[in-house]
Amino acid sequence: MATFIEPSELRSHTINSASPSSTLVVFEPFSLPSGNQRLLGKPHLDNTPIPLALRPSPHDNVKIDLSTVTRTIKSLQSQDGGILTKKLAQHGTLLFRGLPIRNAEDFSKFAHSFGYKPHEIIGIVVDRPFLAPNVAPANEAPKEVLIYNHNESPQVPHAPEYIFFYCHRAPKKRGESPIASSVELFHRAQQEIPEFIAELAEKGILSRVTYKFQKQYEGGSTLKQAFGKEIKEDDDEATRRAKIEAQIARYGRGKHTTWEWTDDGIVLTHRLPSIRTQPGTNFPALFTGLAAYYKNAQVNSGARKNVTQQLFGDGTAIPEKYLAHLAIITDEIRVLHKWQEGDVLVYDNTIAQHGREPWEGEQEDRVVLASLFDGENVPGAYGSADWAQVVQALDG
Template sequence: MTEYDRFEAFTFAGQQETARLGLDNNKLFPLALKPAEGWNPTLDESIQTIKKLSESGEIFDRLREHGGAVLIRGLPIKTPQEYSDVAHAFGFPAHEEVGRPPLRTVLAKNIKTANEGPPELPIWPHNEYGWSRINPSWLTFACLHTPESGGETPIISSLGLAAALKERAPEFVEKLLHKGVKYVYRYGLEDVKSNTGTSVLGAYGQHVKPGDDKEVVRQKIEKEVRRHSNRFEWHEDGSLSVTHIVPIIRKHEDTGLPTWFGNLTSAWGRSKYHGATEPPYRGDDDSYHPPPEYGDGTPIEKEYLDLALSLAESLQVLVKWQLGDIVLIDNYAVMHSRSPWTGRRTVLAGLWDDSRKRISDYPQSENFLNSN
């Protein structure tokens, strides 16, 4: 009996066939596992089983076959520390965030609130830090409190979206390959009520100390910004704009397939929701939400922005949380978003790196990458 046999697969509404997503098999996305009948694991048994499955590579083989995500249900995870212990069993090194749009609070080792934006605000499909040159390879989420209603975490195949766009709008895919995408994030002096509501200091002030004068503060912030972008601008009101030009159609090394890796759909969804699709792009929440552009600064056609968002939403699978659920996501193969909710909802996140290079770029992207 292998460690994998201690779990059994189950199905839930909305799972999708991987053949539809461009994979060369016909399994269900995501993989869903629960303890096999007769096994009621303790926390330590859960940790040791996941650790053995990870060290053998078996869980990652299964995850890849199923499109890049696995939901494990039925483990006795009730606290941030217990979630941290289980998540570390996958064996990943922790990811260091550079430039942090959402508000997060650390609750245990390498475990944070997923996003502290208001519950009535949705979050649209995105890859974590898909707008940056520095991004995590893997994500984990766990549920410690289920809401009264809503609050699902939709997950979306980036592989499926890349395939669908190539079929529906091949000219758009070619433009993206050759130009990349330009994102602009503007950070104010104060945190605001928004799902991108961190401030200048919240995003880049990790090394600022009490007593630092204004010039020292600015130097420390700029040093942190330059870790992933040399394009930034200070404004008269003290806010800071940081520009990122990055590829979005990339090669997923584990499958060899094209993948959509970015935040174009979330940025566009947010711009539309907040009424910020036209200059100066300041929305009804008092935050800036400029829509993404091509990497050369030309506007992305709105019909393409709408198509990418609608296709992403058509591919989503809703994870309806139960207490103790943990989800492992390949950030380079799967996007995620968030549905509004009522009541108390606690879903915590972990961001993780990998020693392997798991994503690369196509030759068509070399020109704009070399110029940036």
């Protein structure tokens, strides 16, 4: 249950650069309302809030402009293996509030100051046009559509390690972004539905993703957008298929990724681990969208239901009772971030899940931008099976 966290419990989380420069910003923690912040449960350390909420604090008359903020971020990331990266590994999610970010370009500069490598999206059925370097709309689905808690890109082999969200416009009612720990989710599920976790560990999942020549739903992408960046207008059909298959091969999964051409597109089948381990701690985490597919299918209508299918790794169906139980746990451990304009949420995608609640009003009342990045290490394997370890996609 989310409870108000006293400021005294957060003082130890103040972030100050060790640089002797007095022209850098100090990031001070602050409490959020109940329901927007909670203390993480086991196996996280005691008194660890999610998200860790930070805001720049003026000191010695330091001017809090974007240049000062990005210099501070770069300084923090140059120390001790990346101070903010370590905070992300501890808390799962950081909230920055009160930053001088006004548009996509500002957001891009802030996100890039962390020093991560921009993530190339491969094979995600979402249309994300770039608005600034490595910045795109978070999701263009209609405002009525629920996007339940999930790790980013669990249905394909190539996922980002870090996700940045910037709120350019906040709706008056609802439209929150959920935040939950994938590590805590695994811990609870292992205790409450151990037979399900054992089966996931033994079999993994089969993820079947359908791509079509035409857009399947509003906000979705075409097959060419997903895998066809090398295709030229005068390519014949055989050449187009070869170029698409070459992009699929970049996943580096060998026999664990197969495909079948259909009359209106292609269906990819990946055998993937839904349990992955956090680099550094080796904590197991449920890296998954299983509860999301279950919940989204209950409330959303239309073609979105038919894009992705998730089965056990041996091809058998996952009993609905397990998916429902995952959703129950998720609802108990998550918080809903109530956006304020200018907020930036940063997720460690290995150990933290996100989503999007519907909102009232007009579609354009909520504008949230996203920036995805790769880290130095991909999540580790849980077990010794060859399909249990994911890799970064090959350059292409």
